[in-house]
Every structure is written in structure tokens, then in C-alpha cells.
Amino acid sequence: MIDLLRIILTPLIGAILIAATGRSPNVRETVTLLTALATFLQVAPLTPEVLAGARPALEILPVMPGVPLALQVEPLGMMFALIASFLWIVASVYSIGYMRGNKEHHQTRFYVCFSLAIAFTLGIAFAGNLFTLFLFYEALTLSTYPLVTHKGDEASMKAGRVYLGILLSTSIGLLLIGILWTYSITGSLDFVPGGIMAGKIEGPMVGLLLFLYMYGIGKAAMMPIHRWLPAAMVAPTPVSALLHAVAVVKAGVFTVVKVIVYVFGIDLLANTSSAQWLLYVSGATVIIASLVALQQDNLKRRLAYSTISQLSYVILAAAILTPISVVGAALHIAAHAFGKITLFFAAGSIYTAAHKTNVSQLDGIGRRMPWTMAAFTIGSLSMIGVPPTAGFLSKWYMLSGAMSSEAWFAVGVLILSTLLNAGYFLPIVYAAFLKPEKPLGDDHGDNHGHGHGSHGHGEAPLPIVIALCVTALGTVALFFLPGLPLELAQDLVGGTP
Amino acid sequence: MIADQLPALQVALPLIAAPFCVFLRRPLPAWGWAMAVTMACLGMAISLLLAVLHGGPISYHVGDWDPPWGIELRVDMLTAFVLVLVSGIGALVMAYARESVRAEIPSERHALFYAMYLLCLTGLLGMTITGDAFNLFVFLEISSxxxxxxxxxxxxxxALLAAYNYLILGTVGATFYVLGVGLLYMITGTLNMADLAERLPAVANTRTFVAAAGFLAVGLSLKLALFPLHKWLPPAYAHAPSVVTAFLASTATKVSLYVLIRIFVEVLAPAFRAAHLPGPLSEGDVVTILALVAMFSGSFVAIFQADAKRMLAYSSVAQIGYMVLGVSMLTVTGLSAGLVHMFNHAIIKATLFLAVGCVFLRIGSVQVKDMAGLGKRMPLTMAAFVLGGLSLIGIPGTGGFVSKWQLVMGAFEKGWWWAALLIGLSSLLAVVYVWKVVEVAYFKPAPKDAPPVKEAPISMLVPLALIALCNLFFGLQTDWSLGVARAAAASLLGGGTP
Amino acid sequence: MSWEEVIGLANYWLFILLMMIGFYMVISRGNLVKKIVGLNIFQSAVCLFYISMGVVKDGTAPILDSHFTVYTNPLPSVLILTAIVVGVATTAVGLALVVRIKEAYGTIEEDELLKIESEDGE
Incomplete structure (x- = not known):
């Protein structure tokens, strides 16, 4: 199955081409779009195979005895790869509008690192064992570092330090140790349905190993190692949108789900009391992050905390440890990806058109930017879990999973957090459409000295509007046509729950 | 047959060639000569490695005197591996040296410098290849x-003060080593290492043996710069010419580690197993603790260095800790982790010091603060530095990761989960000091009045790029590093030779 | 340990004493040349140790002759010849460095050198 390698190589080669054509922006951006398209067109045809039960695999290099660099496609990875490669196309369109609209510097570096990040994300999605996954995981951290610090000023350097510091220290200090521990007790790092640990480890050690994994996967942003995510918001918005709402953070929760399902095995964890802490910690993260989000005035920071809380939904759902809740977790990866990227696109659109970054500045903006705010509304509804959006679906599965296993704590968290989500998203929608616009003088926000007031702007550039409409539509479409992700998610737990 | 004489030629060639550098006098011919000799040494080392891989260990009897009376040169897999490493690094460094030496050393001393370099190479190769404990001392002193x-x-x-202090401590270390060897000779009547290994267990329960082991341990640790005997290393590395630092950092300490392994694992370990030593802590535990302390203290001190070379030197102290930690496990995995890290770290440090050498050539300083804006102005050099740094941290896909992986595996095998955690923690310290340089080079703009800086000359960039790519290569292809290290470790611990 | 044993090990006592004198000089003297002298004594002690351990009571120099049957072990003496050469070379390099240090700093007293260094550092 050499085409697996080709899929990952496509964006890598794209990155080289982008670097080579950096002098002429039009060619460079065409290359970006073409690469994105080519990647998606190679990922998509794999889907029927995987649904039919095939597990295409490829061993690239026998790096160390028993620890090869290997790829393998399984349902969850398939879904993740589909989401990432599809949204990359949309995000490429968006970033062209955004980067040009904001006259950002170093655009070539931006596009190169972006393609690299996608290549590594696909590598994570298709990783055939924990070693491969870890390799791409670290590569993703490093390739996104230049994107986070894109501005190159003191603030972004500090943010970059937090970003790299937390992600590297958790992965090297905990995750690597966890992986090696796993290897030393099981002699294998492969992903096997049902887990590889049954009978190899028991009692409190399971809890400890689970701790190493859950806190080692810093990208899943479980409290208290979540600080890198708000810090990463200094990056240009397309980065926040695709990477810090989709690729990077989803790589985190994707790894979490994979570890729980394929390494530990649901049954092992469900029967071990020392592994129960995960449910409570992730539940607490959901609530606390929502509460923090309520207090954020900076729109991107509010979205970042919302992401932290939504990521912990996935962990929470996986930690309920019933097949149906794991389906919910997988679905939520998809649903949140579409919803959150829409929200970030909208935030970037507002910044590009009006140079506004704070929630308190958004009064009445819905009338000037109807498309943007309509998309924002759809995204918000999905976050809250209101039909007809994708968020409803995943929450439904999570709730029924929690109910069926009588995990009342999880049920409580889900209900309470839905209220909180509504609490921090609906006021924005309300203000944007129903409040009158504030006069010019009140504009106290961060205007970056561009001299734009709140007056005299309309919608954002066309590529931006197109991109955010597509993702908003996707959010709704997922509700009505959940077939594909649902089938993949059910395949993950081995049949219809 | 010239092929039969390879083990002797391996050492004799650079030794005989060294004075010719002085006769050549002019810089260019001297460099060309040294380069050619180094390449020849590399060729011989590779053919020895191939010979050993196919035909098993080679024993060469100097002057046809049979061991244990005559001096024996022994080439087994590990020896050949280290020979290739040393002469390979030497070849790269020599290719690089032309421009760097021209900038840092007055031209009338070039020929002498190249002669010294060849002598140093002789010593290192000799230490590696010899099978005689006293002969090893002679080569040790030639290289020192x-x-x-x-x-x-x-x-x-x-630099003069650093060299002087190095001389005093180095000589004390070497003398300790001779003393240890003398004590062993007293109780066994032999100096041949293989012979010593056979005879020592019978006399292991004597005070003389314990004293000998102590003297050998301290003497070799001094040469190896194992914490707390590392004080000579940072100033020496910081003030030596860039080429010398790169060469020493990636070969001299490595050969010392090799000697430590030879003496302790091969010669003394059988006797230790036979002996009943008193005390709550065994020597092994002491070494483990020292290695752990080295890992942390070295990295920690490195963070606070303003001088990039000194920073990397302290980092070496820490990395030596990793290697010794692996060796002190005395398991196949642990020992192979030590060996593979010896190999990878040689490549890492060569990359980093060569990159710093390029920087020094162009901006005339190795202070971290002076490197502002170099990410833009010397992109290739800094890219190599970053690559070396990532490997030092142990990012997967680089050589450093493979060693760290093995080391942690070894720790788990021993049940030392705390050591596994500490290894993880101390790699994070490496992130801090590597990133300190990265941030300055890529985020701080160059000062307004800074003179324009070009990329380093091509003759320096090519070796730098080669060695930098080795970091990636050996991160993904481990047959030649880990494969050889495992085989060597297995044969060392198996008692016999394969 | 009986008196006999103590006397019997006289050569070792002497060598330990000499070695410690040398080592002490290396550590305590501030003058760089004196340090090297100390180093020499230190090395000489080891040389004596080697030679004395090869001596056989009533043995002669190892010359093949029908009159003698007991020889002193020649190997340590040979080894020490090499060690002496190494020692001389070390001394030479060390003294050469001291000369250069004197030229560069104008002093060879360690405390003064350290003072100059710390002033340089500021």
C-alpha cells in the first residue's frame, strides 16, 4: 500500500514547491490549493475500502527492532484524515483571503509550515503504531511552532515558549515514558482492537500509566496543561482555525481515543477502578474551561477556552467507556471540527474586515457582516448542541452513553456545560444582530493602529466568506447526513452499538 | 599481504605522517597531507570493520611477539565501530578545518597544528585498537x-590557562590509570587485557584489586569528564579553536568512554562478579548516581551559560552522564544504549560545534547574545544547529531519540522507573538551552550597526550539512548504530567474543 | 599488622608518601611551575612503585649468564622507561604553556591569574 506514503508525501512535496515558488504569490497559492486538493482526492478514495473492513498498512522503515515506522488506516484515523484534508482545502482558500487582506509578512514560510503541519497531521491519522504516532506528534509540534510565532515579536516569542514548553515537556517527560513503559510490558506498540494490555498490567499501575498518557498528550489540553492553547492564539487566524481547532488539538484527542480503545482497551479500563479519575478530571475541565470562557472578552481567547472544554468532552465521552459513548467521542471530533473552524473563520473575518478582536466591540456587527455572523450563529448552535447542527448528534450519543452506563456525573457535566456554552455564545449572537452599533468613539479595542474605525466596513474578502459558508454548511450537513462519520465511528468500536 | 598489517597501519600511518606536516611547513600542503592521511585512516577503519563483520575479531601481534608477552592489537566489532567513528569524524572535521583554521590560528603555526592533529588521531585510534593495558596508557598520553x-x-x-589546567588534571588522571594498571600487574603478572580478564577473578578478593579498580575508575573518569571530575572540560572546549572543540567533543570523550567500557565491562567485570565487596552501595550504584547527577548538573549549568561553546561543553558533561548511566546498567540494553548514545552524541556534538565554528568565523564571537538575527543571515548554519539541537533533545526521527529510547528501555528492564522519569526530565533541560539559542537567532533582529554577515564558505558548509543530515539518517536507519551497538554489547557481556 | 609486615612494605610506604607529597604540591601551590614540579614528583612515585615491585630479592639484572639464576623482572623497568619519556614530554608541554602564560599575563601565580581573569570578565 504505497499510496499511503504518497498521501503523506503529497503535502511534503507541496511544501517544497511552495518554498520554491515563494517569489510569486499567485503561483505559490495555486500550488497550495492544488496540493490541498490533491491530498484530499487521495485520502477520500480510501474510505470505501476502510468501511468494507480493509485496513491498508505499510511498513516504511524498520527503525528499531520491533519498532518500525509504519502506517495503517483504521476507521478513526480515516475520519480524522478526511476531516483534516477536507478542511485544509477550505482553510487554504480562507488563508489566501486572510493573509492578503491583512498584508501579513513571511507568507511563504506560513504556507510551507502549514503544509508540513498537514503532512504530519495525516501521519498521526495514519500512524500504524505508537512510535510512528509519537514521531509525527512531535513533528507537528515543531512544524507549528513557526506558525504560532509568526508575528516574530516579543509577545509571540513568549507564547511560543509556552506552546513549545508545555507540548514538548509533556510529550517527552510523560508520553514517551508511557510509550516505553507500554513497550517494556507488552513488547508491542501496535494498535490492536481491544487493546494490548489485558493481563499485562493491573491495579493502580493502570491508573498511573493512564495518567502518563493523558497528561503526556498535551495536545488534548486537559486542565491543568491547557495553557498552551490560549497562548497559541497569537498566531494568524487561519492557524488558530485549522490547527488549533482542528489538526493539532484533534490530533491530541484522536491520540487519546486511540490509546483508550486500541492500547488499553475499553474493557480493561472499565474494570479498573484506578482509571476512573479520568472521567472526573475531564468533566472538571469541561466545566472550568467553560466558566473561564465566559469571562474572556477577546473573541479568540473565548473560542480557545471553548475548544479546551469541547476537547474534554471527547475525553469525557471516551472515559465513560461504553461503546456508544466512544462513538459519541469520535463523532464529536468531526462535529467540533466543523463547528469550531467556522467560529474561528468568523473571528478572522471580523478581524480582517473591521479589525475588531473583542466581544464587547461586536454590537450590531451582524448587519454589516451578515454572512459571517450567520455562520458564527450556526457554529455557536453546534457548540451548544442545538439541532439541526452536528453538535447535537455527538452530544446525543455521549448522553445516551452516559445514561446507559449510569454515569450520572457525566450526565450532569453534559447538561451543565450545555447551559454554559449557551451562556458564552448566545450573547455574542444577540449583540451582533440585535444591539445597535456603538458610535466610533467607544472603540477601545485592539485596533493595531490601522486606523479603521467600526464604520465603513462591509463583509470580509470573498475567499473568507466562501470558506466560512462552506464550513457552516458542513456543520448543518453533518446533522442531516451523518452516515459516513457514524459508520466510521461504529466501525471503531466494532459494529453497531 | 598489506591487508594483514591493517591494524598496525591504522595507528602507524598517522604517527609516521605527523612529522611530515612539519616538514611541509606551508599551510596548504600540510592541510592536504593531513586530509589525505585521515581519509586513508577512514578507509582502513572501514575495511577493518568489514573484515570483522565477515571474519570475526582480528588479533594482531606487534613484532610477532605472541601475547601476553608482546603487545596485541585487537579489533572486534566494537573496536572497528569506534575506529570508523573517530576517523570518520576526523575526516569531516579536516575537510572543514581549512577555512576555520585559517581564520583562528596564525599561519606559521598551521603545519604544527596539523601535525598535532595527526598525533591526536594516532593516540585516539591507538587507545581504541590496543589490547594491552599499558600500551593504552602510552596512546592515551600521545592523544592527551x-x-x-x-x-x-x-x-x-x-586558552593557555585552560590548556594548562587540562594538562594538570589530565596527567593526574593518566597517572592514576598507570597506577591502577600497575596494581593489576602486581597480582596477575600480565598486561594483556584478555589475559587480565581471565586471571583476575582468582585474585578478586584482595585489597590490591579493589585499590586498582578505584584508581582505574578515578583516572578514566577524569579523562571522560564524568561528574564531578569534569572541571577541566568546559574551559578547554570553550577556548580551544572551533575545529579542535568539534573534534575533541565528538571523539576524545567517546574514546575515553570506550576505554572505560573495555576496562570495566570486559576486564574487571568477571572479577567483580567473583568478588564479595562490602558496603551498602556497590560501585555500580555510585556510578549510577554520579551519572544521574551529571545529567542534571550539566544541563542545569548549561542553561546559564552566555557563551555558546561553554554551554555545549556543559551539555557534553550531561550527555556523558547519559552514556555512563546506560553502561552502569550492565545489561545488554543498557550497555547498547550507552554505546549508541556515544555514537549519536558524537554526531550531535560535531554538528553543533561545527555550526558554532561557522558562526565564530563570520561574526567573531560565540556569545549567544551576539547571534541575534543569524537565522536570517546564516540560514544553513543555523538550520544545522537546530537539527543538532533537536537531536540533542531527543525528538523522534533523530539519532538522539534512538539513544534515549534505548536508555529508557534499559531503565525499565532494570525496573528503574525513576531513572526513566529522570531521563525524560533532563531532556527537557536540553530544550531550554537549545531554545535559548534558537530564540536569539530567529527572533531577535540583528543590531542596526552590525556588519553584513555572509553564510559560511562552502568548504565548511558541506561537512556541516553532511554531519547534520547524519542526525536524521541515524534516527531512521539504526542498523549501523544500534545494530552494531547491540551486537557489541551482547558480546561484551557474554564474556567471550562472537 | 605486625612490625615485620610494616617494614616489609617499606617501598610502598615510601611511594605513597612521595605520591602524596607530589599530589599535595599540585593542589596547594599557586605557582604554575611548582605545580609541574609536584606533578613530576607524583609521576616519579608511580615509577618507583613499578620498579620496586619488579625487584626480586638477591636477583640480578636480567642478563643471560650461567652464573646467575635469579633475575629481577625486567618488564616493569621497561614500562617505566616509556613512562619516563611520557613524563618528560608532559613536563615539556607544561613548561611551554607556562612560558606562554607568562608572556600573555605577565605572571604565573594562580591567584593573580584568577584576578586578571575575573577583571577580564567584567
Whole structure:
């Protein structure tokens, strides 16, 4: 199955081409779009195979005895790869509008690192064992570092330090140790349905190993190692949108789900009391992050905390440890990806058109930017879990999973957090459409000295509007046509729950 | 048959070639000669490695005197591996040296410098290949004496003080080593290592043996710069010419580690197993603790260095801790982790010091603060530095990761989960000091009045790029590093030779 | 340990004493040349140790002759010849460095050198 390698190589080669054509922006951006398209067109045809039960695999290099660099496609990875490669196309369109609209510097570096990040994300999605996954995981951290610090000023350097510091220290200090521990007790790092640990480890050690994994996967942003995510918001918005709402953070929760399902095995964890802490910690993260989000005035920071809380939904759902809740977790990866990227696109659109970054500045903006705010509304509804959006679906599965296993704590968290989500998203929608616009003088926000007031702007550039409409539509479409992700998610737990 | 004489030629060639550098006098011919000799050594080392891989260990009897009376040169897999490493690094460094030496050493001393370099190479190769404990001392001193002279050639008068202090401590270390060997000779009547290994267990329960082991341990640790005997290393590395630092950092300490392994694992370990030593802590535990302390103290001190070379030197102290930690496990995995890290770290440090050498050539300083804006102005050099740094941290896909992986595996095998955690933690310290340089080079703009800076000349960039790519290569293809290390470790611990 | 044993090990006592004198000089002297002298004594002690351990009571120099049957072990003496050469070379390099240090700093007293260094550092 050499085409697996080709899929990952496509964006890598794209990155080289982008670097080579950096002098002429039009060619460079065409290359970006073409690469994105080519990647998606190679990922998509794999889907029927995987649904039919095939597990295409490829061993690239026998790096160390028993620890090869290997790829393998399984349902969850398939879904993740589909989401990432599809949204990359949309995000490429968006970033062209955004980067040009904001006259950002170093655009070539931006596009190169972006393609690299996608290549590594696909590598994570298709990783055939924990070693491969870890390799791409670290590569993703490093390739996104230049994107986070894109501005190159003191603030972004500090943010970059937090970003790299937390992600590297958790992965090297905990995750690597966890992986090696796993290897030393099981002699294998492969992903096997049902887990590889049954009978190899028991009692409190399971809890400890689970701790190493859950806190080692810093990208899943479980409290208290979540600080890198708000810090990463200094990056240009397309980065926040695709990477810090989709690729990077989803790589985190994707790894979490994979570890729980394929390494530990649901049954092992469900029967071990020392592994129960995960449910409570992730539940607490959901609530606390929502509460923090309520207090954020900076729109991107509010979205970042919302992401932290939504990521912990996935962990929470996986930690309920019933097949149906794991389906919910997988679905939520998809649903949140579409919803959150829409929200970030909208935030970037507002910044590009009006140079506004704070929630308190958004009064009445819905009338000037109807498309943007309509998309924002759809995204918000999905976050809250209101039909007809994708968020409803995943929450439904999570709730029924929690109910069926009588995990009342999880049920409580889900209900309470839905209220909180509504609490921090609906006021924005309300203000944007129903409040009158504030006069010019009140504009106290961060205007970056561009001299734009709140007056005299309309919608954002066309590529931006197109991109955010597509993702908003996707959010709704997922509700009505959940077939594909649902089938993949059910395949993950081995049949219809 | 010339092929039969390879083990002797391996050492004799650079030794005989060294004086010719002095006769050649002019810089260019001297460099060309040294380069050619180094390449020849590399060729011989590779053919020895191939010979060993196919035909098993080679024993060469100097002057046809049979061991244990005559001096034996022994080439097994590990020996050949280290020979290739040393001469390979030597070849790269020599290719790089032309421009760097021209900038850092007055031209009338070039020929002498190249002669010293060849002598140092002789010593290192000799230490590796010899099977005789006293002969090893002679080669040790050949390499050390030439090293003192080379360190003293550094710019600035601090280099002289560094060389002097290195000389004093190095000589004390070497003398301790001779004393240890003398005590072993007293109780066994032999100096041949293989012979010693056979005879020692019978006399392991004597005070003489314990004293000998102590003297050998302290003497070799001094040469190896194992914490707390590392004080000579940072100043020596910081003030020596860039080429010398790169060469020493990636070969001299590595050969010392090799000797430590030879003496302790091969010669003394059988006797230790036979002996009943008193005390709550065994020597092994002491070494483990020292290695752990080295890992942390070295990295920690490195963080606070303003001088990039000194920073990397302290980092070496820490990395030596990793290697010794692996060796102190005395399991196949642990020992192979030590060996593979010896190999990978040689590549890592060569990359980093060569990159710093390029920087020094262009901006005339190795202070971290002066590197502002270099990410833009010397992109290739800094890219190599970052690559080396990532490997030092142990990012997967680089050589450093493979060693760290093995080391942690070894720790788990021993049940030392705390060591596994500490290894993880101390790699994070490496992130801090590597990133300190990265941030300055890529985020701080160059000062307004800074003179324009070009990328380093091509003759320096090519070796730098080669060695930098080795970091990636050996991160993904581990047959030649880990494969050889495992086989060597298995044969060392198996008692016999494969 | 009986008196006999103590006397019997006289050569070792002497060598330990000499070695410690040398080592002490290396550590305590501030003058760089004196340090090297100390180093020489230190090395000489080891040389004596080697030679004395090869001596056989009533043995002669190892010359093949029908009159003698007991020889002193020649190997340590040979080894020490090499060690002496190494020692001389070390001394030479060390003294050469001291000369250069004197030229560069104008002093060979360690405390003064350290003072100059710390002033340089500021």
C-alpha cells in the first residue's frame, strides 16, 4: 500500500514547491490549493475500502527492532484524515483571503509550515503504531511552532515558549515514558482492537500509566496543561482555525481515543477502578474551561477556552467507556471540527474586515457582516448542541452513553456545560444582530493602529466568506447526513452499538 | 599481504605522517597531507570493520611477539565501530578545518597544528585498537599531549590557562590509570587485557584489586569528564579553536568512554562478579548516581551559560552522564544504549560545534547574545544547529531519540522507573538551552550597526550539512548504530567474543 | 599488622608518601611551575612503585649468564622507561604553556591569574 506514503508525501512535496515558488504569490497559492486538493482526492478514495473492513498498512522503515515506522488506516484515523484534508482545502482558500487582506509578512514560510503541519497531521491519522504516532506528534509540534510565532515579536516569542514548553515537556517527560513503559510490558506498540494490555498490567499501575498518557498528550489540553492553547492564539487566524481547532488539538484527542480503545482497551479500563479519575478530571475541565470562557472578552481567547472544554468532552465521552459513548467521542471530533473552524473563520473575518478582536466591540456587527455572523450563529448552535447542527448528534450519543452506563456525573457535566456554552455564545449572537452599533468613539479595542474605525466596513474578502459558508454548511450537513462519520465511528468500536 | 598489517597501519600511518606536516611547513600542503592521511585512516577503519563483520575479531601481534608477552592489537566489532567513528569524524572535521583554521590560528603555526592533529588521531585510534593495558596508557598520553597543545592554540589567552589546567588534571588522571594498571600487574603478572580478564577473578578478593579498580575508575573518569571530575572540560572546549572543540567533543570523550567500557565491562567485570565487596552501595550504584547527577548538573549549568561553546561543553558533561548511566546498567540494553548514545552524541556534538565554528568565523564571537538575527543571515548554519539541537533533545526521527529510547528501555528492564522519569526530565533541560539559542537567532533582529554577515564558505558548509543530515539518517536507519551497538554489547557481556 | 609486615612494605610506604607529597604540591601551590614540579614528583612515585615491585630479592639484572639464576623482572623497568619519556614530554608541554602564560599575563601565580581573569570578565 504505497499510496499511503504518497498521501503523506503529497503535502511534503507541496511544501517544497511552495518554498520554491515563494517569489510569486499567485503561483505559490495555486500550488497550495492544488496540493490541498490533491491530498484530499487521495485520502477520500480510501474510505470505501476502510468501511468494507480493509485496513491498508505499510511498513516504511524498520527503525528499531520491533519498532518500525509504519502506517495503517483504521476507521478513526480515516475520519480524522478526511476531516483534516477536507478542511485544509477550505482553510487554504480562507488563508489566501486572510493573509492578503491583512498584508501579513513571511507568507511563504506560513504556507510551507502549514503544509508540513498537514503532512504530519495525516501521519498521526495514519500512524500504524505508537512510535510512528509519537514521531509525527512531535513533528507537528515543531512544524507549528513557526506558525504560532509568526508575528516574530516579543509577545509571540513568549507564547511560543509556552506552546513549545508545555507540548514538548509533556510529550517527552510523560508520553514517551508511557510509550516505553507500554513497550517494556507488552513488547508491542501496535494498535490492536481491544487493546494490548489485558493481563499485562493491573491495579493502580493502570491508573498511573493512564495518567502518563493523558497528561503526556498535551495536545488534548486537559486542565491543568491547557495553557498552551490560549497562548497559541497569537498566531494568524487561519492557524488558530485549522490547527488549533482542528489538526493539532484533534490530533491530541484522536491520540487519546486511540490509546483508550486500541492500547488499553475499553474493557480493561472499565474494570479498573484506578482509571476512573479520568472521567472526573475531564468533566472538571469541561466545566472550568467553560466558566473561564465566559469571562474572556477577546473573541479568540473565548473560542480557545471553548475548544479546551469541547476537547474534554471527547475525553469525557471516551472515559465513560461504553461503546456508544466512544462513538459519541469520535463523532464529536468531526462535529467540533466543523463547528469550531467556522467560529474561528468568523473571528478572522471580523478581524480582517473591521479589525475588531473583542466581544464587547461586536454590537450590531451582524448587519454589516451578515454572512459571517450567520455562520458564527450556526457554529455557536453546534457548540451548544442545538439541532439541526452536528453538535447535537455527538452530544446525543455521549448522553445516551452516559445514561446507559449510569454515569450520572457525566450526565450532569453534559447538561451543565450545555447551559454554559449557551451562556458564552448566545450573547455574542444577540449583540451582533440585535444591539445597535456603538458610535466610533467607544472603540477601545485592539485596533493595531490601522486606523479603521467600526464604520465603513462591509463583509470580509470573498475567499473568507466562501470558506466560512462552506464550513457552516458542513456543520448543518453533518446533522442531516451523518452516515459516513457514524459508520466510521461504529466501525471503531466494532459494529453497531 | 598489506591487508594483514591493517591494524598496525591504522595507528602507524598517522604517527609516521605527523612529522611530515612539519616538514611541509606551508599551510596548504600540510592541510592536504593531513586530509589525505585521515581519509586513508577512514578507509582502513572501514575495511577493518568489514573484515570483522565477515571474519570475526582480528588479533594482531606487534613484532610477532605472541601475547601476553608482546603487545596485541585487537579489533572486534566494537573496536572497528569506534575506529570508523573517530576517523570518520576526523575526516569531516579536516575537510572543514581549512577555512576555520585559517581564520583562528596564525599561519606559521598551521603545519604544527596539523601535525598535532595527526598525533591526536594516532593516540585516539591507538587507545581504541590496543589490547594491552599499558600500551593504552602510552596512546592515551600521545592523544592527551597533542590535545593540550591544540587547546593552547585557541584565540585569547584564556586558552593557555585552560590548556594548562587540562594538562594538570589530565596527567593526574593518566597517572592514576598507570597506577591502577600497575596494581593489576602486581597480582596477575600480565598486561594483556584478555589475559587480565581471565586471571583476575582468582585474585578478586584482595585489597590490591579493589585499590586498582578505584584508581582505574578515578583516572578514566577524569579523562571522560564524568561528574564531578569534569572541571577541566568546559574551559578547554570553550577556548580551544572551533575545529579542535568539534573534534575533541565528538571523539576524545567517546574514546575515553570506550576505554572505560573495555576496562570495566570486559576486564574487571568477571572479577567483580567473583568478588564479595562490602558496603551498602556497590560501585555500580555510585556510578549510577554520579551519572544521574551529571545529567542534571550539566544541563542545569548549561542553561546559564552566555557563551555558546561553554554551554555545549556543559551539555557534553550531561550527555556523558547519559552514556555512563546506560553502561552502569550492565545489561545488554543498557550497555547498547550507552554505546549508541556515544555514537549519536558524537554526531550531535560535531554538528553543533561545527555550526558554532561557522558562526565564530563570520561574526567573531560565540556569545549567544551576539547571534541575534543569524537565522536570517546564516540560514544553513543555523538550520544545522537546530537539527543538532533537536537531536540533542531527543525528538523522534533523530539519532538522539534512538539513544534515549534505548536508555529508557534499559531503565525499565532494570525496573528503574525513576531513572526513566529522570531521563525524560533532563531532556527537557536540553530544550531550554537549545531554545535559548534558537530564540536569539530567529527572533531577535540583528543590531542596526552590525556588519553584513555572509553564510559560511562552502568548504565548511558541506561537512556541516553532511554531519547534520547524519542526525536524521541515524534516527531512521539504526542498523549501523544500534545494530552494531547491540551486537557489541551482547558480546561484551557474554564474556567471550562472537 | 605486625612490625615485620610494616617494614616489609617499606617501598610502598615510601611511594605513597612521595605520591602524596607530589599530589599535595599540585593542589596547594599557586605557582604554575611548582605545580609541574609536584606533578613530576607524583609521576616519579608511580615509577618507583613499578620498579620496586619488579625487584626480586638477591636477583640480578636480567642478563643471560650461567652464573646467575635469579633475575629481577625486567618488564616493569621497561614500562617505566616509556613512562619516563611520557613524563618528560608532559613536563615539556607544561613548561611551554607556562612560558606562554607568562608572556600573555605577565605572571604565573594562580591567584593573580584568577584576578586578571575575573577583571577580564567584567
Amino acid at each position: 599531549l597533542s590535545t593540550y597543545a591544540m587547546v593552547g592554540l585557541g584565540k585569547g589567552r584564556q
